[in-house]
Every structure is written in C-alpha cells, then in structure tokens.
Amino acid sequence: MTPTSFRHGTPERTAVLLVNLGTPDEPTPAALRRYLAEFLGDPRVVEIPRAAWLPILHGVILRTRPAKSAAKYASIWTPEGSPLAVWTQRQAAGLQQRLGAGVLVRHAMRYGNPAIPQVLDELTAAGATRVLVLPLYPQYAASTTATANDAVGAWLARQRRQPEVRFVNHYPDDAGYIAALAAQVRSHWQQHGRGQKLVMSFHGVPRRTLELGDPYHCECHKTARLLAAQLGLGKDEWVVTFQSRFGKAEWLKPYTEPTLIQLARDGLKRVDVMCPGFPADCLETLEEINMEVRAAFVQAGGREYHYIPCLNDAPVWLDALADLAQRHLQGWPLAETPAAERALQRERALAMGAAA
Ligand SMILES: C=CC1=C(C)c2cc3[nH]c(cc4nc(cc5[nH]c(cc1n2)c(C)c5CCC(=O)O)C(CCC(=O)O)=C4C)c(C)c3C=C
Numbered sequence: 001m002t003p004t005s006f007r008h009g010t011p012e013r014t015a016v017l018l019v020n021l022g023t024p025d026e027p028t029p030a031a032l033r034r035y036l037a038e039f040l041g042d043p044r045v046v047e048i049p050r051a052a053w054l055p056i057l058h059g060v061i062l063r064t065r066p067a068k069s070a071a072k073y074a075s076i077w078t079p080e081g082s083p084l085a086v087w088t089q090r091q092a093a094g095l096q097q098r099l100g101a102g103v104l105v106r107h108a109m110r111y112g113n114p115a116i117p118q119v120l121d122e123l124t125a126a127g128a129t130r131v132l133v134l135p136l137y138p139q140y141a142a143s144t145t146a147t148a149n150d151a152v153g154a155w156l157a158r159q160r161r162q163p164e165v166r167f168v169n170h171y172p173d174d175a176g177y178i179a180a181l182a183a184q185v186r187s188h189w190q191q192h193g194r195g196q197k198l199v200m201s202f203h204g205v206p207r208r209t210l211e212l213g214d215p216y217h218c219e220c221h222k223t224a225r226l227l228a229a230q231l232g233l234g235k236d237e238w239v240v241t242f243q244s245r246f247g248k249a250e251w252l253k254p255y256t257e258p259t260l261i262q263l264a265r266d267g268l269k270r271v272d273v274m275c276p277g278f279p280a281d282c283l284e285t286l287e288e289i290n291m292e293v294r295a296a297f298v299q300a301g302g303r304e305y306h307y308i309p310c311l312n313d314a315p316v317w318l319d320a321l322a323d324l325a326q327r328h329l330q331g332w333p334l335a336e337t338p339a340a341e342r343a344l345q346r347e348r349a350l351a352m353g354a355a356a
C-alpha cells in the first residue's frame with residue numbers, strides 16, 4: 001500500500017484522466033526497445049502463452065524491430081516530440097479549457113510516459129477524490145481499452161483510500177464524435193475536392209479476438225456506417241479496411257494496403273483515406289497510411305491519394321469530447337466553491353508540514 005495523500009474532511013474533487021496508448025520517448029532503438037518491451041510484453045496485447053512468447057519477444061523481436069521502428073518514428077517526429085504525445089497533450093489542454101477549473105484534466109499513457117500510476121498519484125496528491133477514466137479509443141478492444149482499465153485497477157489495488165472511479169467503455173456511435181469526423185471529411189473535400197471512394201482504415205486486431213467476443217470489429221463497422229450515412233455516401237463510395245497487422249496470424253480483413261493496391265489495379269484513380277478509430281495522428285496513420293500505403297497505391301497505378309488527417313485538436317472534436325465527459329460526470333459536482341478550495345489548500349499545507 002502506498003501512503004495516501006488524502007486527509008479526513010478534505011473537499012471532494014473531480015478529475016478526468018484521458019488515456020492513450022503511449023509512444024517512445026525518442027525515435028531511437030534504445031527508446032523503442034523499452035517501449036516495445038512494455039507494449040508487446042502485455043498479455044492483453046499478445047495473447048500467446050508467456051512461455052512461448054517471451055523468448056520470441058526478447059530474442060528476435062527486441063533485437064530487430066527497435067531499429068526498424070526507430071527509423072519510421074524518425075520520419076514523423078516533430079520538434080515537440082512524437083505526434084501521438086503532442087496531440088494527446090493538446091486534447092487534454094482543450095478538454096481542461098472546456099470543462100473549467102472545477103475539474104482536473106490530465107492525460108496518461110498505457111505504455112511509456114506519463115504512466116497511468118504516476119498520473120493517478122499526481123491527481124490524488126492534488127486532491128482528486130473522483131476520477132473519470134476516458135480512453136481515447138472510441139471502439140472497445142481488449143488490447144487497448146481493457147488493458148488501460150487493468151492498469152487503473154492495478155493502481156487502485158495499491159491504494160488505502162481509493163477515489164471513486166468511473167470508466168468510459170466505448171463511444172463508437174457518439175453523435176458528437178461522428179459529427180466531428182464528418183466535419184473533418186467535408187472540410188477536406190472543400191479544400192481538395194472529392195475522391196471516387198472513401199477508405200476508412202481502422203487499426204487491426206487478430207481475427208481470433210472477434211471469435212472470443214471482442215466487440216471491436218462490430219464497433220468499427222458501426223462508426224463507419226454512421227459516418228457514411230452522415231456524409232450521404234452510397235454503398236460503392238466507401239469501404240472499411242484494417243491496417244497495422246502484427247505477426248503471422250490472420251487479422252481482421254480486408255487489409256488496408258492490399259485493398260488499396262486492388263482498387264488502383266481496378267482503375268480507381270483518386271481515393272480519400274482516413275483513420276476514424278485514431279483520434280490523434282500517430283505512427284500508424286502518418287507513416288503507415290500516409291507514406292507506405294500511399295506509395296503502394298501509386299505504384300499499382302493509382303494517381304491521387306488523399307490522406308484526411310485525424311481529429312487531433314479540431315475544436316468540434318474537443319467540444320464532442322467535453323460533451324462526452326460531461327455526460328459521464330453527471331452526479332459528480334464539478335465546480336468547487338472558493339471556500340472548499342481554501343480548505344483544500346490548508347489541508348495540503350498541513351499535510352506537507354506533517355511530512356516535513
Ligand atoms: C485502436 C487502436 C489500436 C489497437 C486496437 C491496437 C492493437 C494492436 N497493436 C499492436 C501492435 C503495435 N501497434 C503499434 C502502434 C500503435 N498502435 C496504436 C493503436 C492500436 N493498437 C497506435 C495509436 C499506435 C501508434 C503509437 C505511436 O507511437 O504513434 C506498434 C508500435 C510501432 C511499431 O513498432 O510498429 C505495435 C508493435 C498489436 C499487436 C495489437 C493487437 C493485438
């Protein structure tokens with residue numbers, strides 16, 4: 001048990017914890033090795049018996065993949081850092097601004113930094129007694145949502161006085177999310193014209209997870225169907241694909257790159273590609289979709305490949321996120337009175353004095 005930072009009688013304080021996957025600290029093989037060891041060592045991500053998987057991971061994979069992945073990350077790295085980290089930070093800042101000072105908003109990463117237990121420690125040290133966990137995964141998958149929830153659960157198991165915790169499970173059909181995606185597509189069409197087909201590429205997962213009851217596949221299709229309807233697309237004007245296959249097993253199909261190659265071979269000249277399941281641009285969208293898959297499409301005879309960026313810090317998306325958070329915060333008072341805030345400061349000063 002870690003010592004609690006609560007004191008009896010402190011005012012109630014509400015926090016929102018935005019959770020994302022995480023990203024390496026630097027685009028270097030050493031940083032990639034640390035990140036991939038944590039990510040691919042998670043039994044929720046690679047569901048192969050440990051005794052068989054760990055020797056492969058620590059043998060061939062962590063010897064070869066870090067250098068290759070570091071080069072890919074280097075191609076998308078920004079002066080402020082990894083795109084996933086930069087956009088997640090901005091989303092947290094935008095949400096904080098919208099929810100106001102009565103709610104503490106922080107972001108945390110499942111792998112790498114800032115780590116979930118560290119941010120939860122900081123939130124409780126700042127007086128949070130209620131935490132809404134809001135994963136930046138609109139579609140639920142055991143390999144993303146469940147493992148983030150597990151990390152919160154593992155932290156809770158170490159607390160003497162636990163905060164009250166709520167988990168947002170999924171929001172593939174949230175009206176604000178769908179409207180934000182539609183606005184992103186329409187704004188792209190206004191600026192660049194419209195393609196013959198809209199490819200909606202979602203991150204893949206092993207096909208076996210669908211058979212095991214993971215709702216991810218259905219939820220991706222639900223998002224795509226609602227978005228297509230909102231855009232008024234006919235059934236031949238859009239397609240759902242799955243990207244980022246890892247390992248040799250079968251993953252959800254159709255795969256993104258072979259689909260785009262086939263579309264080019266069938267004579268399609270101009271395509272629009274977006275990744276609705278990724279609220280923030282990252283390696284998988286900027287390098288895989290906007291570079292690798294683009295090259296494959298053009299090489300197969302396609303002429304115009306338009307990548308539509310993720311929602312990132314689009315105000316309409318941040319408004320939708322704030323609305324989603326507010327619905328899940330219902331019943332939790334958001335605004336602290338100035339008197340409660342002063343009481344909290346006094347308690348903190350006392351606690352620090354007692355610890356000194
Ligand atoms: C919906 C989101 C995601 C699901 C589902 C998901 C499943 C999943 N991913 C891997 C393996 C890798 N994914 C990698 C990067 C990555 N994955 C997601 C999201 C989902 N993954 C994001 C947002 C990112 C980008 C992170 C960034 O830093 O920008 C990588 C690392 C990169 C590489 O070396 O290729 C791996 C590996 C598995 C095995 C899996 C489900 C079983």
Ligand SMILES: [Fe+2]
Nearest residue numbers: 021203244284
């Ligand atoms: Fe992934």
Ligand SMILES: [Fe+2]
Nearest residue numbers: 244283284288
């Ligand atoms: Fe990838």
